[in-house]
Amino acid sequence: LVVEKAGTYTISLRNDGTVPHNFTIKGIGKTPDVEPGETATTEVTLKTGNYEYFCSIGDHAEQGMTGTLNVLG
Numbered sequence: 001l002v003v004e005k006a007g008t009y010t011i012s013l014r015n016d017g018t019v020p021h022n023f024t025i026k027g028i029g030k031t032p033d034v035e036p037g038e039t040a041t042t043e044v045t046l047k048t049g050n051y052e053y054f055c056s057i058g059d060h061a062e063q064g065m066t067g068t069l070n071v072l073g
Contacts (some may be wrong), residue, residue: 001069002069003026003071005073006073007046008044008045009040009045010043011031012039012041013034013039013040014038015038016036016037017036019057019066020034020035020036021034022034023057025046025051025053025069025070026052026054028044029042029044037045042067044061046069047071048068048072051071052066053068054066054068
């Protein structure tokens with residue numbers, strides 16, 4: 001994921017799956033755990049840099065629910 005500009009953003013996560021998930025940005029914050037069929041939002045402030053994101057529930061990150069968020073400036 002790429003964000004063009006540092007700043008404050010609202011993250012909205014809709015779970016269309018069958019088990020709970022969340023969206024965690026390491027060192028920044030996370031959405032609440034989202035049950036199947038539900039949506040949750042959270043606000044984060046991002047500075048320029050690269051951040052690891054993942055689902056922090058159970059072994060979801062180990063299953064590949066990870067990525068890098070690049071904030072350009």
